[in-house]
Every structure is written in structure tokens, then in C-alpha cells.
Amino acid sequence: MTLTAPAGTPVIEVSHVSTKFGKAVVHQDVSLTINQGEVFVIAGGNGCGKSTLLREILGLTTPSSGTIRLFGIDSRQLDVSDGGAIHRRFGVMFQHGALFSSLTLAENVAVPLREHTNLRPKLIREIVEIKIAMVGLPPDSAGKYPNELSGGMRRRAALARAIVMDPELVFLDEPTAGLDPIIAAGFDDLVLSLKTHLGLTVVMVTHDLDSLWRISTRVAVLGDGRVLGIGTMQELSQSDDPIIREYFHGPRGRAAHEQAMWNQLKAGN
């Protein structure tokens, strides 16, 4: 955020990445760059390797060839032996939250602070309370365990944990999948407001066409193991690639587009 290089410098550089699991080819020669301050969405059909790419950026899986740089550091060197110096600079929200089930919501959110800072308990507590309020969870949910929370609340809690260190970069893996439309829209607003408040760079994997139109600054569409297209939603919706066309101009894509146009009109008036 405030400590970082000016906007426009690449935060993530994926260059010529290929991934094979046995004989199955997941990616071949995928390259993309994600800049400071973007809301970058990785989109594409089921099984096109979006989540694998995300895991590779995070250093959880190693690509078969090619390099990925996160803050200029090869993601293969991302391990916890350096005390998590790089890990402090990003937060990850996993698809199902991945909250620690033996800890309460507040304790879950406090984990990064407890691990990476020497702050006193009182200050940790205050920061955690603010983050819980920031993601729109009621204060009385702080003492609840993950299994006592609804799916939407769990996502919010996971987001609070991801942003508790005020990272520069946040990864969101399908943040709105399985949420009702109202909560999903609320989540989009939340991501946007956090982006403005905390100056986040957001990398998001999603299928949600409404989110794509509403919050993305740039989108990469993956398919057939390649990057089929990169650009703003406007640019992509004019693409000639048959898969991208199908993705954005199917019945759902059109509806989402119309909705987005309508919202823009309303905002314009």
C-alpha cells in the first residue's frame, strides 16, 4: 500500500508458464502481468486452470516450466523460512474460507498479527475489531466458531483475515461463488471499498459475470490452457475469439452486460 512503488509497476509477472499433471496439460505458455492498484480477474470455464494458476502464483504448486514473480521474487522461493517477509505483503482468501476451525472468528482474524507482529494484545484486539467491522460482520460474531457461521459470514471472516495485516495485495478465490445475489453484490462493494480505503491490488478468480463487469479493471480469460485474451471488460466483449464470445455473450453474459450498462446509465444521471 503506502510503502510501495508507484502505481503501474508490475506486482505479479507470470512468464511462459506451462503446467502438466502427468499427461494432462493445464497451461501452456501462459504469460500475464498484474499491476499495482488493479482489480485483476482471472476468468475462464471450469477446469481451465484458473485455480492452478493462482496456486502457482502463491507458491503452493510449482509450474512445470516458466517463471512467476511476485513482488519481483520468484514464487518458487516463496517459503516460510524467511519468517514470511513476503507473505506479510499479501493476503489470501480461499474459496471456502479455510478458517481454522478450532479458533473463534476473532482469533482467526488475529492469527497473522500474532504471528508476524509484536503488538500488544489490546492493540491486536482493536485492529481485529476494526477489520471485522470493515468486512461488515456484526461485533457479536467475533466469539463464534467457524462452524457456527453461515457461508457468507465465513467468506467475510476469511477476507478480514486476509486484510488484517493491511497487505498490498489480496488474492480472492471465487469470493462470490455460492452466495446469494444480494450478498454477492455486497461483496463486490466491499472489495471496491477496501481497495479505495487500503489501496489494495486485488487478484481475483471468479465466474461471476456481474462481478466481472462491476469491479474488474482488467480481465484475463483462460481457456485451452492458454490466455485467450486480456483487457478490460469492454475490450473483451468485442473480442472475436469464439470461446470468449461464448463466455461473455451467452444468455448470462448478456444479462450481466445489460445490467452493467444500466448501472452506468443510472450512475451517469
Place this chain on the structure above:
Amino acid sequence: MPVEQQAIISVSGNVVQCRGAWTLSNLNDLERRIERLGWPTASEAICDVGEVTAMDTGGALLLQRIESDLVRMGKAVSVRGLKPEFAELVRMVQAKARLNHASPAQQAGWEKPPLQSVKIGTDGVIRALAFLGETTVAIGQSLLRPRLIRWRAMLRVVEFDGVRALPITGLLTFLVGVVIAYQGAEQLRKFGTNIFIVDLVGISLLREIAPLIVAILIAGRSGSAYAAEIGTMKVTEELDAVRTLGVSPINLLVLPRTFALVLTLPLLTVYADILGVFGGMLIASGQLNVSFAEFLDRFDEAVAVRHLLIGLAKAPFFAVIIALVGCYQGFQIRGGVDDVGRHTTISVVQSIFLVIVFDAVCSVVTSWWDL
């Protein structure tokens, strides 16, 4: 990169000077500095944050804290020089902090006693009885209609929990036979009654030790696995899926395991008897000059068949205890992953406990009946 890597605060006159990087890594020092600070004495104070180079939520929180401290001392506070890029953050932190102060309910998450009072209620007993009843009915139904028994699942359990347990049970009872014979050999040699090693090893192993060792081993090896498997299925909603498919989880999961163990445990016990006695036999010939032939002759007359039968008769009961406790604990898992671990442990402790209690009761009863 920022010019100032530290977070600095100082007071001059009625101005509180804030400088540097007000970010998480500096906040601990900053908080200490704030505590040592003498606040301005005038009734008006100015927070000058013009030279703050970086600020995150924690920093904004501390700034907010300074302000509210000053306000509490009855001073009028104004913030000067807040950079526009931090203004949004500070404003939001202030709003949220007020919100949090308004509702003290959040205390719940933090000041929970480390040990929540252990509730020893009657529900546990009732649930256990309900499970026992349900299982008994299911067992009765399948015995009346053996076609209902899931033979394939049962055979799989026999393979995993019986056949694959052969090496470890064999090794363990062999060693126990060796140990008993060694310990007995010292004493028997003193009295010159070497041949009684056969009675010692034979009766103790066949009647008590082999069934018990096998049961304890299987409780640790299979009972825990049952609890963990069923518990994980519960966490991942697989059990609910089974129910909505119109299949009883008891029939699908509990019965095959129970039947398989009832079949396997006596077989394992016979096998353990043989290897245990063999271990004793080796030591008898090595330490006490009792040859294999002498040993087996004496075995025939000294060790009555009833010892073997009593040992084997207990095995199916042990099997039922282990299978039911393991499965029951699996079904009790409610929450998440840590619950699986907890109930797995409970299942092992409980089933070993119950096995030993049952064994003790058997000893008392058989001695009443002079068996």
C-alpha cells in the same frame, strides 16, 4: 521507499508532532512511546500528522486513540496536515471505532474462559443409548434377513482390519510370549519346576493376554479409524448425502464394521495365541531346557481347552465394543476438523477402557463358576 522507517511522536507546546511510518511493524514501539509521552497542558491541542509518510489501519487506530485520549482529558483536538491518501482510512477507522465502542457485545469473543465448563449431562447417555438401540435393531433386522448385509463392504473391512493387522498382532503377541517366559523362567528355575513354564505361558496367554492384546491393538488401529472416517464424512456432509439417498448410515457404515470385527477378532486371537505360545516355547527351550516336544506334551495335559474357549469367547464382545464405540464417536463429531481429532482420541480411550472393564468382569464371573 519511505525516508523515515520509524514511527516518531513528540510534543512541543500544544502540538503533538507525528512523523514517520505509522505501520504495523512500528506500532509496538510507537505505543510505548505514546505511553511515556507528557501530553500538552494547554486546553487546545493540535495533532500535526503532516510528516507521517505511511499509515495503515493500525496506525490510524493509534492516531484515533491519541485523539480520544486528549478529548477525554477535556481538550479540544484538531488534526493538521493529514495527507489525503490517509484521510479516507482515518475516517473509516474513526467510524468503526465509534461503532465498536457503542456495542460492548463483542467482548464475548475474547474473554472466554480457557476451559469451558464441562457439561456432564444426561444427553450424552441418552444419545449413546439411542445409538445402541438403533444399532441393535439394525443388527437384528440384518440377522433375520442376511441378504441385507453388505458383504462387499464387510469383506473390505475384514481385509483392512484383519488381514493387514496380521503382521503387527503376530509380532506383538510373539514378543509378549517371550517376555512372559523370560520373567517366569527366573522364578521357576529357582524351584526346579522348569516344566511349569508351559502352564504359565499357555494359560495366561490363551485365556487373558492374547485376546486383550489383540483387542487393544485393534481398538487403536481400527476403532480410531472408524471414528475418524465417519467423523470426516459427517463434516463433509457425506452422511447427510447418504441419508437423503434413503440409506441408513447405520446399515451402511456401522453394521459392516461390526460384523467384520466380530468375525476377525476371534481369528486374530487364535493366530495371536499360536505366535505367543511359540515365543514362550523358544524361550523355554533356550533358558529352561524344555524341548519343543516336551513343551507340547505338557501343553496337551496342562492347558485345558476351556482356557482357549474362554479367551476366544471374549473376543467377539471386544469386537462389538470396539466397533460400536468407534462408530458412535464418529457420529458424535459436530464441528470441524479439531473435533475429529478429539473424538478419535476419545474413541480409543473409551474402547480400551470398556474392553478392560469387560475383561475384569469376565474374570470375576468365571472364577465364581470355577472355570
